[in-house]
Amino acid sequence: MSHPTLMNWESTRDALHQIALVIGAARVACSDPLPNDLQFSLDLTASGFSTSTMRCGGVLAFEFKSLRLSFSRCDRIVFSLGVTGHSQVSLAQAMLALFADCGYPIAPSLKLITREETLSIDPSLAADSLTVFNTAYTALARFRAKLSGFMTPLVLWPHHFDTAFIWFPTRQTDEQRDPQIAVGFAPYSPGLERPYIYAYAWSKPTGYLQLPLDPPAQAITEGYTGLYAAYDDLRESPDFNALVESMLLNYHSLAAAELA
Numbered sequence: 001m002s003h004p005t006l007m008n009w010e011s012t013r014d015a016l017h018q019i020a021l022v023i024g025a026a027r028v029a030c031s032d033p034l035p036n037d038l039q040f041s042l043d044l045t046a047s048g049f050s051t052s053t054m055r056c057g058g059v060l061a062f063e064f065k066s067l068r069l070s071f072s073r074c075d076r077i078v079f080s081l082g083v084t085g086h087s088q089v090s091l092a093q094a095m096l097a098l099f100a101d102c103g104y105p106i107a108p109s110l111k112l113i114t115r116e117e118t119l120s121i122d123p124s125l126a127a128d129s130l131t132v133f134n135t136a137y138t139a140l141a142r143f144r145a146k147l148s149g150f151m152t153p154l155v156l157w158p159h160h161f162d163t164a165f166i167w168f169p170t171r172q173t174d175e176q177r178d179p180q181i182a183v184g185f186a187p188y189s190p191g192l193e194r195p196y197i198y199a200y201a202w203s204k205p206t207g208y209l210q211l212p213l214d215p216p217a218q219a220i221t222e223g224y225t226g227l228y229a230a231y232d233d234l235r236e237s238p239d240f241n242a243l244v245e246s247m248l249l250n251y252h253s254l255a256a257a258e259l260a
Contacts, residue, residue: 003135003235004128006195012126013187015119016064017161018088020049021112022095023060023069024158029108030054036166036175041155044137044163048130049156056104064130067121069095071102078102088115112159129187132195132231136185137163139197139244143183146249162186162198167252169259179203179259181252185231191222197234197244200226201255211254214247227251 006013024042031039031054042049050061058073062083069091070080079098083091092113099106141154144165150173154165164184172178183199186192198220201209208225216233220226229247237243 003231003240004131005235006125006128006132006231009122009125009129010188010193011120012122012129015083015121016126016129017158017187018115018119019062019069019083019091020156020158020161022088022092023049023051023062025092025108025110025113026060026095026099026106027051027054029106030056035173036152038152038155040159041153041157044133044154044156046134056106058104064126065123067123067126071099071104078104083119083121085118087118088113090116091119132187133163133185135240136195136197136231136244139241140165140183140185140248142241143245143248143252146245147252160186160189162189167256169256177204179206181255181259183248183252192228195231197229197231197248198226199248199251199255200224201251201259203259206258209255209258211251211258214250217247217251 020042024040027042028039033039043052048061048063050059053059058071058078060071062069067084068080068082071078079102081094081098092110144151144154147167150168150171152166154163156163162184164182166175167181169179181199181201185197187195210225213219213227217227217229220228234240234243
């Protein structure tokens with residue numbers, strides 16, 4: 001099965017990222033601190049991404065196909081806001097005004113809400129983006145289900161716009177301090193403009209591990225040493241899930257033995 005190519009999607013990708021940062025800022029403002037900074041994460045859904053239930057008892061969500069941001073409580077939509085015609089800044093301002101109007105004023109940090117150009121979203125590419133995000137999520141979730149031990153949830157991180165989780169080889173589960181294997185999907189990052197699957201293993205004694213990799217995985221050595229598998233090399237596979245699962249299980253087996 002061939003998956004969407006996501007060619008010429010950079011403007012749509014960047015706009016979706018900017019929207020995720022707006023929702024992420026609202027989530028942090030309405031959440032208590034969580035282990036491994038999970039208050040900064042979002043949930044990937046079948047239709048887009050959302051916060052978990054916030055302190056006000058509601059959920060803020062964005063749908064890729066309708067291009068609408070909505071706030072719901074008790075399964076009832078409190079407000080809905082289309083993103084078309086907005087910039088990142090004006091979208092955040094309109095969202096905050098609606099929160100205040102419905103009696104839930106919030107004051108998020110806006111340090112990452114700086115873009116004033118109009119969001120440029122191609123609806124067909126937004127739909128393809130959702131397909132790819134959910135395809136990668138399914139593959140990562142299948143791999144995660146094969147693991148035992150201590151793990152963080154598989155979540156979307158607005159700052160880097162990646163979907164990821166961390167596995168820990170011991171009961172010590174502080175990502176800043178303890179041995180770990182991180183696995184995820186990123187639509188892009190500086191110097192890597194196309195989507196990719198990644199994994200890296202780290203501990204204080206070992207640093208980032210260098211390990212043999214199964215094709216089509218390659219070694220990344222800039223910034224960290226880990227696994228990089230281009231989406232463009234994976235999407236034509238007759239079984240995307242099986243290829244990703246096999247590749248990551250091999251990496252995990254080798255890395256877990258080293259970290260232990």
